Amino acid sequence: MTTAIAVDGLSRHYRDHQALTDVSFEIGTPCIAGLLGRNGAGKTTLLRILAGQEFATSGTVRIFGGGPLENDAVLRRMILVREDQTYPDLRVRHAISAASLMYPNWDVELAGALLDTFELPMNRPIKKLSRGMRTALGITVGLAARAELTLFDEPYSGLDAVARTLFYDRLLADYTEHPRCIVLSTHLIDEAAELLDRVLVIDHGRLVLDAPTDELRGAATTVMGAASGVDRFIAGRTTLDRQSMGTHTRAVMVGRLDQRDRELADHLHLRLEDVTLQQLAVYAAEHPDPSGLIPARAS
Numbered sequence: 001m002t003t004a005i006a007v008d009g010l011s012r013h014y015r016d017h018q019a020l021t022d023v024s025f026e027i028g029t030p031c032i033a034g035l036l037g038r039n040g041a042g043k044t045t046l047l048r049i050l051a052g053q054e055f056a057t058s059g060t061v062r063i064f065g066g067g068p069l070e071n072d073a074v075l076r077r078m079i080l081v082r083e084d085q086t087y088p089d090l091r092v093r094h095a096i097s098a099a100s101l102m103y104p105n106w107d108v109e110l111a112g113a114l115l116d117t118f119e120l121p122m123n124r125p126i127k128k129l130s131r132g133m134r135t136a137l138g139i140t141v142g143l144a145a146r147a148e149l150t151l152f153d154e155p156y157s158g159l160d161a162v163a164r165t166l167f168y169d170r171l172l173a174d175y176t177e178h179p180r181c182i183v184l185s186t187h188l189i190d191e192a193a194e195l196l197d198r199v200l201v202i203d204h205g206r207l208v209l210d211a212p213t214d215e216l217r218g219a220a221t222t223v224m225g226a227a228s229g230v231d232r233f234i235a236g237r238t239t240l241d242r243q244s245m246g247t248h249t250r251a252v253m254v255g256r257l258d259q260r261d262r263e264l265a266d267h268l269h270l271r272l273e274d275v276t277l278q279q280l281a282v283y284a285a286e287h288p289d290p291s292g293l294i295p296a297r298a299s
């Protein structure tokens with residue numbers, strides 16, 4: 001697998017704020033990676049540095065082996081689509097034709113199909129598009145550019161559920177035909193979970209979780225039932241959370257379950273539920289390095 005992104009010891013300090021601290025990871029291609037984190041966690045800062053639009057205070061970034069800053073050879077191979085993308089005073093068709101000239105792998109047919117799918121009016125000034133339509137234009141450009149590295153910074157704002165589903169479907173269909181490296185920063189992790197090969201969670205500027213999605217499925221379980229049964233079941237295990245209401249207890253434990261665990265749960269009349277990726281991302285932020293049981297920094 002070729003390395004698309006290699007980040008080592010990356011930090012970004014603003015005058016009064018440390019936005020990123022010692023972030024290191026590598027992403028190979030092809031891959032669809034999810035970049036998750038709360039508001040202000042540092043996702044946009046990271047994506048902008050990857051795209052050569054911002055300086056790092058320290059550390060290194062390599063995109064396909066080269067530094068992205070003012071490096072045309074690297075920048076031609078990538079696109080960053082931002083939620084707050086500003087467009088000059090253009091109509092939709094102008095933005096599309098400008099993008100078609102800018103990106104060497106531009107797919108005219110895909111662009112046309114996406115414009116139809118999202119019902120984007122070619123002649124309308126971009127400033128007069130609704131918020132969701134502007135987002136759809138960003139998605140259209142981002143997908144049709146078919147850049148070897150595609151960075152989407154929260155490409156959802158203003159999109160309704162139908163349009164988001166269309167986005168996931170089109171992204172997956174195009175990725176299947178043209179595998180490449182796509183990084184999606186998102187808050188809607190469970191919605192995008194099926195797409196993601198890899199999950200990276202940033203919290204307060206630090207990478208707190210980095211793992212293949214498959215490894216995270218079933219990595220933690222919610223156990224529910226009578227307090228005595230739950231406590232017996234989770235004894236000796238790492239727990240991320242435990243809450244009781246009356247005699248009912250709900251605990252979240254780390255570690256995969258085997259057949260014997262399931263039989264014991266049955267015997268104790270406990271209900272088991274896999275922790276979703278969204279919940280896992282929250283726990284990872286609250287419990288940095290929970291005994292290494294939630295994998296951090298997979299390569």
Ligand SMILES: Nc1ncnc2c1ncn2[C@@H]1O[C@H](COP(=O)(O)OP(=O)(O)OP(=O)(O)O)[C@@H](O)[C@H]1O
Nearest residue numbers: 014015017019037038039040041042043044045046
């Ligand atoms: N130019 C800047 N000057 C000072 N602080 C900045 C600057 N840019 C970003 N920050 C701060 O760095 C932190 C990370 O911001 P960033 O936009 O990367 O977060 P984010 O994870 O993308 O957040 P959101 O999900 O809300 O978009 C925030 O506290 C933000 O206020």
